Amino acid sequence: MIRARGLVKKLGTRVVLAGVDVDVADGETLVLLGRSGSGKSVFLKHVIGLMQADEGQLEVLGEDVSRAPGRTWDRLRRQVAMVFQNAALFDSMTVGNNVALGLRHQGREKEAAIGQRVEECLGFVGLTGTAALKPASLSGGMRKRVGIARAIALRPRLLLYDEPTSGLDPVTSDVINRLIRRLQKEQGVSSVVVTHDMQSAYAIADRIALLHQGRIRFTGTPDEVRASRDPVLRQFVEGTSEELVS
Amino acid sequence: MFGEEGLVYEPGAATAAIGRTVLRFFEDVGEVAGLLVRTLRGLPSLGRYGHEVFAQMFALGVGSLPLVLVVAVFTGAVTAVQAAYQLEGFLPLRYIGSMVQKFVLIELGPVLTALVVGGRVGAAIAAELGTMRVTEQIDALETLAIPPIRYLVLPRFLAATIMLPVVTVFADLVAILGGMAVAYLSYDQSPHAFGEAVPNTFEARDLFSGLTKAAFFGASIGLMGTFYGFRTEGGAEGVGKAATQAVVASCVLVLALDYVLANLLFRVQY
Numbered sequence: 001m002i003r004a005r006g007l008v009k010k011l012g013t014r015v016v017l018a019g020v021d022v023d024v025a026d027g028e029t030l031v032l033l034g035r036s037g038s039g040k041s042v043f044l045k046h047v048i049g050l051m052q053a054d055e056g057q058l059e060v061l062g063e064d065v066s067r068a069p070g071r072t073w074d075r076l077r078r079q080v081a082m083v084f085q086n087a088a089l090f091d092s093m094t095v096g097n098n099v100a101l102g103l104r105h106q107g108r109e110k111e112a113a114i115g116q117r118v119e120e121c122l123g124f125v126g127l128t129g130t131a132a133l134k135p136a137s138l139s140g141g142m143r144k145r146v147g148i149a150r151a152i153a154l155r156p157r158l159l160l161y162d163e164p165t166s167g168l169d170p171v172t173s174d175v176i177n178r179l180i181r182r183l184q185k186e187q188g189v190s191s192v193v194v195t196h197d198m199q200s201a202y203a204i205a206d207r208i209a210l211l212h213q214g215r216i217r218f219t220g221t222p223d224e225v226r227a228s229r230d231p232v233l234r235q236f237v238e239g240t241s242e243e244l245v246s
Numbered sequence: 247m248f249g250e251e252g253l254v255y256e257p258g259a260a261t262a263a264i265g266r267t268v269l270r271f272f273e274d275v276g277e278v279a280g281l282l283v284r285t286l287r288g289l290p291s292l293g294r295y296g297h298e299v300f301a302q303m304f305a306l307g308v309g310s311l312p313l314v315l316v317v318a319v320f321t322g323a324v325t326a327v328q329a330a331y332q333l334e335g336f337l338p339l340r341y342i343g344s345m346v347q348k349f350v351l352i353e354l355g356p357v358l359t360a361l362v363v364g365g366r367v368g369a370a371i372a373a374e375l376g377t378m379r380v381t382e383q384i385d386a387l388e389t390l391a392i393p394p395i396r397y398l399v400l401p402r403f404l405a406a407t408i409m410l411p412v413v414t415v416f417a418d419l420v421a422i423l424g425g426m427a428v429a430y431l432s433y434d435q436s437p438h439a440f441g442e443a444v445p446n447t448f449e450a451r452d453l454f455s456g457l458t459k460a461a462f463f464g465a466s467i468g469l470m471g472t473f474y475g476f477r478t479e480g481g482a483e484g485v486g487k488a489a490t491q492a493v494v495a496s497c498v499l500v501l502a503l504d505y506v507l508a509n510l511l512f513r514v515q516y
Contacts, residue, residue, distance in 0.1 A: 077391040088382040187320035
């Protein structure tokens, strides 16, 4: 699904990604951990073509996208979708139109079929009957779920989640975690989830990777994370700020 | 140049600052030109985004009419007063109508309408797109394989280009009526006498040249609003800054273009 080798990205003079090597297998959920500003979201933006690496190689769905032109991304974005940290819903549109926008733009389906797909996606995230509402009238958890409904409307094979549970209460976070799991099990969707939330990471991950100082420092299953003695990983997992390990 | 110990002289610092400003200006000009080219390249796909163009035409054009008409009526009124002052002692006051329509059609109608619309619409476009930028809505569009330039910039650019001449026609009409009211109330010139003087000096070229200017002004307003909106950074502060920059740039560009177009459209050969 994803294969990154030596991915380097500089923003101004700051090196954000200093040679990232990571793989995501078909149907797998990889959770990407890292401190704020460690480049997790920047990595996601490379995978969906919002940013281009300065050096290194990146393959998405078997295609080398390291220097891919716009046409390649137009095709790939029908199979790769992203759920944004603050949902990034279009506030001028209703919830239904937010979910339908990508489908309408593709122009492959008739309006009745689009309406049916919108209801199906909203039903999947537990928001049946909200199509006519405006995003401004929704709670944070509902907005995130609409963001997921919009992302799955195009039936992607790969889903990228940027902090899907940030700012949510534990119960709503669990709802989102279950949705991510269901998407993987029922629809075989592969996922990369960027998060700081360890409870969420253990609940959804097949593998967990730690991005530290621009490189992948650790990769392993949730059990391997629990057993690891790596001081940087332990510090992150336990949330300790004393004697910062560099 | 200001150190902890007060004013410190740094050789070359002022020159470097001026150099940076000039470079940034040319960088911006290049980026605006790039945006214009990419926007115009989207014209073949207009059919797909036609509904967005109509929505923007309504929002930008119809929404601006009330304010434009208020400004127009006072513009016409002031022009009548100024015309009477300039005519006094040279020509009979019955020529007020001729002067008002000439001033309004070739200069005041298009320029003042553009400045008013530039303030209102330029800021609105920059604030809307700027908010979309900082809340990742523009990124979200891209991830749905929807090109933001075609979906967001092209409709606003076209709507502003088309609607500014339309709004200017209404502004011209209302300004002339405003001038007519002042001529009647203040200078005892009947609407009949005012109207009779108009055809003597009316030239269709004036009207069309004025509307051509308005179309260019509309394009500048649309372009500046979308340019500054698209490159917004930061949060609310960045959005406010983008709106201000869009208004300032629109107004400066309108006045600069006015000079260039005046030379092209109205230059007298001698």
